[in-house]
Amino acid sequence: DQQVKQNSPSLSVQEGRISILNCDYTNSMFDYFLWYKKYPAEGPTFLISISSIKDKNEDGRFTVFLNKSAKHLSLHIVPSQPGDSAVYFCAASARTGANNLFFGTGTRLTVIP
């Protein structure tokens, strides 16, 4: 039972444009959400997170939006750079439990120079 879903396996964007990666979740107990970036032969690297008490969190070129009523979050990258090409994983956890993360299946972002 996939509790965190990333329905787009891949996304291609021109350099300088906006990249929007989407994620949906089903478990209403989730209250902390994270995005990880993964390059080949490396472990996932933490990118940005958001608590359920917020609807937006921004860090430089990266912004995460959370819509709790729709159980949907998105990651915006502006402007996109070729170095952003990687697999992006959405993850969620519930504060009431252990901090084990539930991951989506990932979206491969390709930024075209």
Place this chain on the structure above:
Amino acid sequence: DAGVTQSPTHLIKTRGQQVTLRCSPISGHKSVSWYQQVLGQGPQFIFQYYEKEERGRGNFPDRFSARQFPNYSSELNVNALLLGDSALYLCASSSAWGSSYEQYFGPGTRLTVT
């Protein structure tokens, strides 16, 4: 400072064998978690240890076991290997136990079962 380290990098085993994977957390981190990432999927939670005690367990059979040592390093053991155990095994460390503490991942151990 060194990040999370894992050994070995790659491993090939035969069905029915046993395997031990090792993880050293970031210095000062007391929590270690293990994840399995099958090709084409996201990482799936296996275990979490904090202060040498098991704090969480995912939906994995009893063939999977783990432990954490006094220096906070950890081992993941898998017995009676199946072809389906072929995956990238990721270790993550965090400074404490709780969902607000970010997890930092190692590069993983690629296990191939033939």
